[in-house]
Amino acid sequence: MTAEPPLVGGRYRLDSRIAVGGMGAVWQAEDTVLHREVAVKLLKPELADNATFRARFLAEARHAAVLDHPGIARVYDFGDSGTGSTGADQEHRPFLVMELIHGQSLSDQVGQGRTLPPADAARIVALAADAVQAAHDQGIVHRDIKPANLLVTDAGEVKITDFGIAKAVGAVPITDTGMVVGTPHYLSPEQAAGKEVTGASDVYALGVVLYEALAGVRPFDRDSPVATALAHLHDAPPPLPTGVPDGLRAITGQAMAKAPADRQRSAAELAHQLRYGPGTLAGGLPAAAVGGGAAAAGVPPTSTLPNEPVAGQDGRPWWQRSGLLLAALALLLLLGGAFGLAGLLGSGDDPQRSANDPTGASSTTTESPEPTPQPDPTSDPATQDTTTDVTTTETTTTQTTTEPPGVEVVATDYVGREWKDVENQLEALGLQPEKVDLDESTVASDPALSELVGSLDPEQVKEAVLTISPTGAVEPDSEVTVGVYELSKDAPEDPGNAGGEGDDKPDKPEPDKPEPDKGGGKP
Structure with a gap:
C-alpha cells in the first residue's frame, strides 16, 4: 500500500517542484481542503532559524496579502510546516501559499x-x-x-x-x-x-x-x-x-x-x-x-x-x-x-x-x-x-514551458561568502561549481574587486567568493565558475583611494545577502 504524500500545514500536498532559488523552493501543490491547485513556497531548512530571512518571508506574505490587483500574485495562506504537518517533514520551516500561475x-x-x-x-x-x-x-x-x-x-x-x-x-x-x-x-x-x-x-x-x-x-x-x-x-x-x-x-x-x-x-x-x-x-x-x-x-x-x-x-x-x-x-x-x-x-x-x-x-x-x-x-x-x-x-x-526549469543563479546570493558554503549550495542546486583562485594582482587591478575585498572581515570569511559566472537561468548540471580570493593574504590597496577615504566618493554598495526567491512559479 502506497503511503500518502506528506501534507504541509495539515492541508497542502506537494506534487512537483517548480523552481528553486537562494531562499527556498516553490512547489506545485494541492489544497486538500478547498480542492484547488496552489503554489507553496518553502524556506530552505538552513535559513529557517535565521531571523532576518524569516522576517523577509513574513513581510512578503503581508505585503502581497494587502494588494488586490490582477497583476500581483495573490497570497492565500502563511504558516509553519512543522505545525499540523503529516508525514516525515516535521521541520519548522515557514511556508507561503500563493495562486499557481501557468506561464x-x-x-x-x-x-x-x-x-x-x-x-x-x-x-x-x-x-x-x-x-x-x-x-x-x-x-x-x-x-x-x-x-x-x-x-x-x-x-x-x-x-x-x-x-x-x-x-x-x-x-x-x-x-x-x-x-x-x-x-x-x-x-x-x-x-x-x-x-x-x-x-x-x-x-x-x-x-x-x-x-x-x-x-x-x-x-x-x-x-x-x-x-x-x-x-x-x-x-x-x-x-x-x-x-x-x-x-x-x-x-x-x-x-x-x-x-x-x-x-x-x-x-x-x-x-x-x-x-x-x-x-x-x-x-x-x-x-x-x-x-x-x-x-x-x-x-x-x-x-x-x-x-x-x-x-x-x-x-x-x-x-x-x-x-x-x-x-x-x-x-x-x-x-x-x-x-x-x-x-x-x-x-x-x-x-x-x-x-x-x-x-x-x-x-x-x-x-x-x-x-x-x-x-x-x-x-x-x-x-x-x-x-x-x-x-x-x-x-x-x-x-x-515544456522545457525543464533552469536554476536561477544570482551573483548577490554568493559574492562575499565563504567558498565552501557556496560550493555546497551550488551542488545542492544540481550545478557543478569550478573554483578559480584569484591572485593579488588580479584583485588589485580591479577597483571593484579591491573595494569588495576591503569590505570583508577575514575573521568571518577565509576564502571569499568574488565572482561567479554564468548568472541568470542556468541549465541543471552546468559548470559554474567561481572566483575565490584567500583573505588571509594582505588585502590589496584600493588604487582609486590610495591616500585614504575621499570626501567626494559615493557610499560603496555592500554585496547583498541571498536574494528572496521568486514566487508563484519562480522562487
Missing part, C-alpha cells in the same frame, strides 16, 4: 540576446507598471523589479511576485541601515548610493527591464555586483538597437534617468506613455503642460490613467500612427543623451540632460501634439486591440 517568467524570454518585438515589450512592461502603481498606492515599494519577478501567464497577463524585500513607507526596515538591497543589474542609482528608496526606484527598474526586453542584454553587466551597481550610478547606458522606435527609445531613456525627478512621475504615467506615446498624459495632453519633474520624494498618489492597449483601433502601435510625432520629438529634445538625439540624429555624442531646462519645457508646452486616439467606448478594450500581442505571447509560452 513563465520574463527572464525566460529576454536577455542573453533574446528580445521581444517592441509592441510586446511595451505591453508587458505597461502591465507590470499597472501592478507596481497598485503597490505604490498602498504605500509599498517593491525594490526588486526584474524579469525573474515578472511572470507572463499563458493568457498573456503579467503577474508580479516576490515582495520579500519590499518596503512599506514609514515602516521599520528589515535590513541594516545603509545596506543596499535589490539585484545589482536592476538597481536604481539612489539604491546604489545607499539613499532613500521611493516609487521612482521601481520606475527605474521597469525602465531597465524594458531596455533588456528591447536590446536583449542588460544595460550594465560588469564583472562584479559592486561594479555593476556603480555603473548604474555613474555610467550612461549603451544606445538601444536602431530598430527600436524613437518614441519607445525616449520613454526608456526617461525611465532610466539618473535623477529620480527626471523620470516619469509615477509608474502609472510610465504605463500610459507606453500605451499612448511619450510626452502625453490622460486625454493626450503633453506632459510638460501639466507640470515637469517627478514625484520622487515619496510614493505617487493614486492615478486614474486609463488602461488602453498599446495598439490602436487600426491594429498598429502608436509609434506607427501619425499624430504623436511632435510629442516624441519634444521629449527626445528634452532628454537628449544616448536615448534621444543619438538615436534620432545618428550621433555618438552623449550630451547631458539638464533637469531644469526651461527651453525644453517651453518647447513641449507650446508644440502640443494632436490628441491621441481614444478607444471606442462601445467596444471592449480587453479584446479591442490585443489580439496580435496575446497571440505572440501564447506562441512563445507554448514553445518554452
Whole structure:
C-alpha cells in the first residue's frame, strides 16, 4: 500500500517542484481542503532559524496579502510546516501559499540576446507598471523589479511576485541601515548610493527591464555586483538597437534617468506613455503642460490613467500612427543623451540632460501634439486591440514551458561568502561549481574587486567568493565558475583611494545577502 504524500500545514500536498532559488523552493501543490491547485513556497531548512530571512518571508506574505490587483500574485495562506504537518517533514520551516500561475517568467524570454518585438515589450512592461502603481498606492515599494519577478501567464497577463524585500513607507526596515538591497543589474542609482528608496526606484527598474526586453542584454553587466551597481550610478547606458522606435527609445531613456525627478512621475504615467506615446498624459495632453519633474520624494498618489492597449483601433502601435510625432520629438529634445538625439540624429555624442531646462519645457508646452486616439467606448478594450500581442505571447509560452526549469543563479546570493558554503549550495542546486583562485594582482587591478575585498572581515570569511559566472537561468548540471580570493593574504590597496577615504566618493554598495526567491512559479 502506497503511503500518502506528506501534507504541509495539515492541508497542502506537494506534487512537483517548480523552481528553486537562494531562499527556498516553490512547489506545485494541492489544497486538500478547498480542492484547488496552489503554489507553496518553502524556506530552505538552513535559513529557517535565521531571523532576518524569516522576517523577509513574513513581510512578503503581508505585503502581497494587502494588494488586490490582477497583476500581483495573490497570497492565500502563511504558516509553519512543522505545525499540523503529516508525514516525515516535521521541520519548522515557514511556508507561503500563493495562486499557481501557468506561464513563465520574463527572464525566460529576454536577455542573453533574446528580445521581444517592441509592441510586446511595451505591453508587458505597461502591465507590470499597472501592478507596481497598485503597490505604490498602498504605500509599498517593491525594490526588486526584474524579469525573474515578472511572470507572463499563458493568457498573456503579467503577474508580479516576490515582495520579500519590499518596503512599506514609514515602516521599520528589515535590513541594516545603509545596506543596499535589490539585484545589482536592476538597481536604481539612489539604491546604489545607499539613499532613500521611493516609487521612482521601481520606475527605474521597469525602465531597465524594458531596455533588456528591447536590446536583449542588460544595460550594465560588469564583472562584479559592486561594479555593476556603480555603473548604474555613474555610467550612461549603451544606445538601444536602431530598430527600436524613437518614441519607445525616449520613454526608456526617461525611465532610466539618473535623477529620480527626471523620470516619469509615477509608474502609472510610465504605463500610459507606453500605451499612448511619450510626452502625453490622460486625454493626450503633453506632459510638460501639466507640470515637469517627478514625484520622487515619496510614493505617487493614486492615478486614474486609463488602461488602453498599446495598439490602436487600426491594429498598429502608436509609434506607427501619425499624430504623436511632435510629442516624441519634444521629449527626445528634452532628454537628449544616448536615448534621444543619438538615436534620432545618428550621433555618438552623449550630451547631458539638464533637469531644469526651461527651453525644453517651453518647447513641449507650446508644440502640443494632436490628441491621441481614444478607444471606442462601445467596444471592449480587453479584446479591442490585443489580439496580435496575446497571440505572440501564447506562441512563445507554448514553445518554452515544456522545457525543464533552469536554476536561477544570482551573483548577490554568493559574492562575499565563504567558498565552501557556496560550493555546497551550488551542488545542492544540481550545478557543478569550478573554483578559480584569484591572485593579488588580479584583485588589485580591479577597483571593484579591491573595494569588495576591503569590505570583508577575514575573521568571518577565509576564502571569499568574488565572482561567479554564468548568472541568470542556468541549465541543471552546468559548470559554474567561481572566483575565490584567500583573505588571509594582505588585502590589496584600493588604487582609486590610495591616500585614504575621499570626501567626494559615493557610499560603496555592500554585496547583498541571498536574494528572496521568486514566487508563484519562480522562487
